[in-house]
Amino acid sequence: MQIYADALREGWSLLVSDAAGVWQVVVTSLAVSGTATLIALAIGLPFGVMLGAGRFIGRRAALLIFNTGMGLPPVAVGLVVAMTLSRRGPLGDLSLLYSKTAMVLAQLIIALPIIVAVSAAAVGSVPRELQLQARSLGASRLRVGVLTLAEARLGLFAAVAGGFGAIISEVGAVQMVGGNLAGDTRVMTTAIVQYTRMGRYGQALALAIVLVGIVLFVNIWLTSAQTSAQRWERRQ
Amino acid sequence: MRHVLRALRARNLIALAVAIALVVSLAACTGGQQATDTGTQPKAETSEVILASTTSTQDSGLFDVLIPAFEKADPEYQIKVIAVGTGEALKLGESKDADVLLVHAKADEEKFVAAGNGTERKDVMYNDFLIVGPKSDPAGVNGSTDTTAAMKAIADAGKAGKATFVSRGDDSGTNKKELKLWTAAGVEPTTTVDKWYESTGQGMGETLKIASEKDGYTLVDRATYLSMQDTLDLGILLEKDKGLLNQYGVIVVTDAKNQPGGQAFADWIVSPEGQKVIGEFGVEEFKQQLFVPNANQ
């Protein structure tokens, strides 16, 4: 048990004193994954609503693609993004590899299918009759869409939490396209890998605790949203 | 707990050194260490030897020929390589999670043995480091007279915003070597202040790729560079200088779980047979020796 106690003590003092730039790594993580989630949301939500509520040819195929995309291995995404952005790749001239932009891009690709698929499921679970009811009261398509999103709110929380949770704890892709550069592209997961490799368990544990805390916080938020929604649950 | 320990003794469940560390520390908490005195165990046909080494050695491909050769010579043992930074390799030795170490940070190694963690340290081989960088060579390393001057030139160009140096920053042997070279050059770069100094915290291969992408300089061992040079936009700017030699040592961990196995590996690698394998490694592919065996000098 000594190993844990030592690491915890060291990790705690690092967190408090911020000796090794621990908090900067945390901030980078939040900034990169937060940005990726927001962009994924902006792109994915309209798609999700369309797939969840719409009826058109190819809908099932598109759903299948996004559902499969949910299981897309992050390292595979990292590999393809790294190849694309590398000097010898098609977008090499942009010099984006090993930058935060590259990390946001990779995380965006990982989060997008999750957000699309989960929000499609959420929107799809809003009863058609409810939309019909709104329509019969004279609501425009846009207004029905807004109502549907409001009714599917809970599932949309899950989409955001799922997307964010997946990318903030992802290590393979950010390592490959971010390069774990100190003070620049180093995020919690890659730093944990590095510190573990270097035998600096204290530093690694400090970050791991923060990471677990963040994921926990996101889930507590989601759960409390769920519970309050259950209190609202329709009796129909 | 007992059956877990029995499984441990049978050495058929060990997949990860970390897993061992966890189980052992739990066992220590529950007083399970008594269990080593009880019961009988069947003699395993082959016993696993955990070799902690560095990522750069692993990346060079040396183990791919060295380990089969050893296992052929000594079929009783099976080597499992854990490739980490030198720093963690030494830590794994300290916690007895490794049986034998093959690392390249002579001063730290001697400290390790002096602290009673290793039985003895023997020279095995050396390789040499290179300073590689963009072919445009904005720091003019190519014209430097020696390593110290080259490092100074890079730092100066870096401060002038013309060059980048990419460091491993992972406490590895290579990283330690690099830091020594900076000290010799009178430079003390930090990632927070020096924008030209990047620290990857990753292995040699990744660091090389990042240096290549960022038009940066870096310090690299010859083996890794040669195995990757086709994928890089980097050239050798300084080599063969005295300051760039890199000595490898082997250490058997005191009271390791498989100390006899560790000893057997250490003995074999410094034997003429093991030294021959090292000397021949890479000659066919790269037309040059990657590691120079020097156990008996």
Add this chain to the structure above:
Amino acid sequence: MSGVAITVADVRLKLDKKSAFELAVDRLQVGAGEALAVLGPSGSGKTTLLEVLGLLRPVQAGRILYDGQVADRGSRDDRLLSAAVFQRPWLFKGPVASNVGYGLSARGVPRAERSRIVESMLERVGLSGRGGDSALRLSGGEAQRVSLARALAVSPRILLVDEPLASLDPMLKRRLTEEFSSIVRDTGATLVWVTHDQDEAQIVADHVAVMRDGRVVECGLTQEVLNLPGDEWVAAFLGLQTPQAGVVIGVSEGLSLVRASEAEVWVAGETEVGSSVDFAVRPEDVLLFEPGVDLPLTTARNRLSARVVSVEPRGATYQVVLDARGVLLASSVSRAAVRELSLAPGAQVLAVFKASAVTWRASAAAGGTVAASGEDSTHTRDRHLNTAHGGPAE
């Protein structure tokens, strides 16, 4: 606000390529301000028809006309004419007031005006002052009141109602049916009320359309359809005997005597001697007595001796099917009557009913006034059918 006349013309709609169900309504008319009940078993397409009438569903062929003009799903003006109350209240998350005001916000009604209307609607459905309550925490009856208020708030000229009270207990259901019906009637809107319950249809509507397998098989005044079903299937669905065919053999004092098989039945109203008629009696109107008993003082003209064919429980009552010399009749009797009269198949009884309880019409076979529309079997009745209650007109 006055109602809008609705016409359905040659509408075809298949919901799903794989399923056999198709909505196929060649012609259906609801006059401005009229109340039409759409009656039929589950799966007969009532709800689908309702959605089509409200322009909530595209059709694959045919048209819907509002006041004689083709109604366009794409036209906002057309869509804003109707509002629906569905089987389940489908209240939106949020307070009751924002539910009731939903259609008003969609129409851009200013806030002050909106809350005034919302409050008056809540008052109308008996939920005054409940605007702040959470919509999803109401009881079933309250939720449907909110749903009704929400539809009424937009002053629809067509109100579409899909058996909103089906899931309530029978007592509450009956009370609310009457209450809802009178609230809706007061608005003057054209009403289409879907139900599978003929009692409900009787309460809410003056006209009824019976649906089967996506088709309207019968349509007419509620009293007529429910008393004298057009065919065997409708009769069975309504729990009635198939109308019996007969010939008028005599007329006197505003009554006609009809011979059917071996029996003779008096019906109210005069018609030509020799003409063919179909007639039926509601089971509630047929009283049973022991044969040969001294009848209490009654004006009932028809006293037929009959043989019991079957006795079947129908909830609190029993339905007794009788063969009165070839005329099949049904009588609804109490449990006690079954015991006292020893009603069992084969038993002999005396069936007594008034001439005015008999609903009749000139039969189709004789080229009467029943109009069959198109090739399907819809019986669209003319307004001026002879009824026992209304008496012969024209």
